Amino acid sequence: MRLRIQRATWPHNALILTDTPHPDCPDCDGVGGAQRHYGDDETGxxxxxxxxxxxxxxxxxxxxxxxxxxxxxxLRRRGSRDPWGPAGYSDEPPF
Known part of the structure; x- marks a missing residue:
């Protein structure tokens, strides 16, 4: 078992300890699995x-x-509707 610490955001914010794929695995090359693309039977x-x-x-x-x-x-960042922007200043002239 190869463990690492991750940050999870769902269902709530938390630090979790999770398993990782074996880096020298000959079947998946350390990715943890394989993608298999498939097509429609009739049209392909x-x-x-x-x-x-x-x-x-x-x-x-x-x-x-x-x-x-x-x-x-x-402490949260201000939204995009804030006239002063995320940095707290405006680039518009004062008059």
């Missing part, structure tokens, strides 16, 4: 892609280490 046109996970990795093996609290409203 592209219809989608399936993801087949490799045996060297379990993508569902994860543990929550620490829930991360939300920022207070007064």
């Amino acid at each position: 046109e592209y219809a989608g892609t399936d993801w087949e996970p490799c045996h060297c990795w379990n993508e569902h093996r994860r543990w929550t280490l620490l829930p991360v609290p939300r920022r207070p409203r007064w």
Whole structure:
């Protein structure tokens, strides 16, 4: 098992400990699986892609280490409708 720390945002902000694919796996080359493209049976046109996970990795093996609290409203970035912009100043002339 090769573990790493990640930041998860769904269903809530948290730091999680998760498994990673084996970097020297001959089947997936360390990616963790393979994409398989498939087409429509009648027309043969592209219809989608399936993801087949490799045996060297379990993508569902994860543990929550620490829930991360939300920022207070007064610390959040201002939206795009703010006339002063994200940096706190305006490039418009004062008159």
